[in-house]
Amino acid sequence: MLLTLMSLGLVGLIGTSESQTGCFGNINNVDTTGASCKTAKQEGLRYCGVSASQKIAEKDLTNMNRYKTIIKSAAKKKCVDPAVIAGIISRESHAGTALKGGWGDNGNAFGLMQVDKRYHRPVGRWNSEEHLLQGTDILIGMIKGIQKKFPRWTKDQQLKGGICAYNAGIGTVQTYDKMDIGTTNNDYANDVVACAKYFKTHGY
Numbered sequence: 001m002l003l004t005l006m007s008l009g010l011v012g013l014i015g016t017s018e019s020q021t022g023c024f025g026n027i028n029n030v031d032t033t034g035a036s037c038k039t040a041k042q043e044g045l046r047y048c049g050v051s052a053s054q055k056i057a058e059k060d061l062t063n064m065n066r067y068k069t070i071i072k073s074a075a076k077k078k079c080v081d082p083a084v085i086a087g088i089i090s091r092e093s094h095a096g097t098a099l100k101g102g103w104g105d106n107g108n109a110f111g112l113m114q115v116d117k118r119y120h121r122p123v124g125r126w127n128s129e130e131h132l133l134q135g136t137d138i139l140i141g142m143i144k145g146i147q148k149k150f151p152r153w154t155k156d157q158q159l160k161g162g163i164c165a166y167n168a169g170i171g172t173v174q175t176y177d178k179m180d181i182g183t184t185n186n187d188y189a190n191d192v193v194a195c196a197k198y199f200k201t202h203g204y
Contacts, residue, residue: 023079024143025159027087027196032160034194036187053194056090060195061202063095067112067127071204074132078140083204084159085136087196088113088166091188102126111135138166145170164189 021027034050035043043059045052064071064086071089075082092114093099102125104114110122113135120138124130143162146153149170150161157176164179165172167188173179180186196204 020075020081022075022081022084024162025155027081027084027159027193027200029156030160030193032190032193035191036185039185039187039191050194053191054198057195057198060090060095063097064089064199067095068203070129070132074129074136077133078136080136080140083196083200084163085132086199086204087192088139088163090195091192096127099126142166142170146173149173160189160193163192
């Protein structure tokens, strides 16, 4: 097989970051219902669910690609799937386009990943790798908290729970099926997962 790939000049494609899943489960294996109708309506869509999340991610793709290099770099350093980081960035700041001077949430949240100044001390520029590393560390902390709270969940389930907790805290996550109750529009993890899967198919 390797010889065949060598003859085709494809060896460099093996093990690229496009196949990177990270250390915290595989986003492609995580179930999702996608965006709620409330989220979809806010985005000007007349339909809900996974297709709505995909459309939202599609709208963000061009702007997201501006940060692709630092997203992948931060992801590699932290052993997190770059598609998951992109999914969070899409949901939190529409790849920066929803921010004013790098800030969102009425001036409480900073940067592409919207680090909340009320709970964390933001570092770096709003669109820097330093910021992404901080946001990713916060995400990892949430995933590990979910791992401790729900040790019998699969890694993929714990990943989804950690994404949910990134928005609403570990205490909000009570059951797997209803974890999003209490998150923004009651769909945060499901929307982010669906968006992340879209970015996964577009080079993240």
